[in-house]
Amino acid sequence: MTPADKYLAKSSDIAARVLGDETIIMSSIDSTLFSLNATATVIWQAADGKTPLARIIKNVCEEFDVAPERAWKDAEELIEKLVEHGILLVSDHPIQQ
Amino acid sequence: MVGYGVPMETASTKSIEMVIEIGGIPIAMQTTDPTFIAILKKRYGDYVNAVTNPEFTFAVDLVPPDTFHSDADAEVWLSNGEWRLERGDFRASWNPESRQGTIRQSSNPYSFDSVLRIVHTLLLARTGGFLLHASSGVRNGKAFLFSGLSEAGKTTMARLAPPDVALLTDEASYVRKVGDEYLAYGTPFAGELGEPGKNISAPIAALYLLAKSAENRIEPIETSMALRRIMRNILFFAHDKELVQLVFESACAFVTKVPVFQLSFFPDQRVWELIG
Numbered sequence: 001m002t003p004a005d006k007y008l009a010k011s012s013d014i015a016a017r018v019l020g021d022e023t024i025i026m027s028s029i030d031s032t033l034f035s036l037n038a039t040a041t042v043i044w045q046a047a048d049g050k051t052p053l054a055r056i057i058k059n060v061c062e063e064f065d066v067a068p069e070r071a072w073k074d075a076e077e078l079i080e081k082l083v084e085h086g087i088l089l090v091s092d093h094p095i096q097q
Numbered sequence: 098m099v100g101y102g103v104p105m106e107t108a109s110t111k112s113i114e115m116v117i118e119i120g121g122i123p124i125a126m127q128t129t130d131p132t133f134i135a136i137l138k139k140r141y142g143d144y145v146n147a148v149t150n151p152e153f154t155f156a157v158d159l160v161p162p163d164t165f166h167s168d169a170d171a172e173v174w175l176s177n178g179e180w181r182l183e184r185g186d187f188r189a190s191w192n193p194e195s196r197q198g199t200i201r202q203s204s205n206p207y208s209f210d211s212v213l214r215i216v217h218t219l220l221l222a223r224t225g226g227f228l229l230h231a232s233s234g235v236r237n238g239k240a241f242l243f244s245g246l247s248e249a250g251k252t253t254m255a256r257l258a259p260p261d262v263a264l265l266t267d268e269a270s271y272v273r274k275v276g277d278e279y280l281a282y283g284t285p286f287a288g289e290l291g292e293p294g295k296n297i298s299a300p301i302a303a304l305y306l307l308a309k310s311a312e313n314r315i316e317p318i319e320t321s322m323a324l325r326r327i328m329r330n331i332l333f334f335a336h337d338k339e340l341v342q343l344v345f346e347s348a349c350a351f352v353t354k355v356p357v358f359q360l361s362f363f364p365d366q367r368v369w370e371l372i373g
Contacts, residue, residue: 031341
């Protein structure tokens with residue numbers, strides 16, 4: 001799977017709320033809390049299972065004036081962490097929810 | 098066959114009922130042991146309500162002190178529509194549909210008190226409220242909450258309260274959403290102070306997150322930080338995805354409605370000059 005082929009979806013085992021510039025996500029499995037900054041919030045909100053990651057990153061670059069290489073690196077790190085805690089799903093196909 | 102002249106209930110097996118109303122929710126307990134009733138009446142004092150119809154009833158089955166041996170922490174889970182509550186010192190179940198429950202424990206008030214706390218956390222979770230590790234008091238008709246982990250100063254704030262403050266609790270604050278506002282209720286759930294709070298309620302004016310310091314200072318705190326700190330201090334025991342999500346939603350709604358501050362304080366009475 002190349003990064004451009006990835007699709008993201010939020011787990012159903014979470015609760016999330018945008019507060020100011022941050023998104024606070026709670027895993028309802030273990031009550032762990034995660035805080036996403038404004039950039040990460042854009043990725044999180046776009047994680048609908050249908051939008052390819054490449055398009056999400058493109059939007060981030062345009063909205064925050066970030067270089068694509070940097071945006072990809074940061075996104076990969078974020079996705080890895082969220083997947084590890086079971087609050088984000090990732091697939092090389094669109095995800096039905 | 099019914100025997101002639103034989104009472105169906107003897108004095109020793111007759112069930113006695115007592116209603117304990119906390120946060121406006123009356124819960125009855127039934128036992129055959131008048132001594133245990135007397136212990137609870139003394140402990141719950143003003144929270145014993147002799148006239149209200151209970152919303153829920155628990156039959157307490159008193160067992161010998163050595164029946165349970167485990168020091169296990171509380172476990173709470175839903176099984177076939179019935180809540181199961183277990184800890185080293187008790188086994189309880191509660192069916193929200195039938196509004197009936199049972200508690201097996203020895204004749205001590207602490208186990209019963211813990212079951213009561215857990216049941217209230219379950220009831221509050223569905224109505225936008227929660228039990229918070231916080232002391233609280235009412236001044237000039239408004240409630241102020243002081244929250245923090247152990248040693249943060251909850252009981253210290255309660256001890257330092259001037260005479261015009263009615264203490265609601267020094268340990269577990271009872272927060273309910275009523276209409277558009279949040280009310281704090283007194284609770285009998287005491288901490289180090291060892292005294293039940295006053296059985297009154299008032300709209301919550303502010304929540305202070307405690308930090309001991311060399312000086313007294315109130316600082317605003319970002320809503321997201323307030324949420325993270327509150328989530329650490331909400332009392333909730335159930336392993337239940339839906340209710341955990343509801344508690345999170347309740348905490349989010351609370352921090353967006355009620356002002357939350359950091360209160361750095363030096364432990365003497367001057368800190369109360371900043372409150373109210």
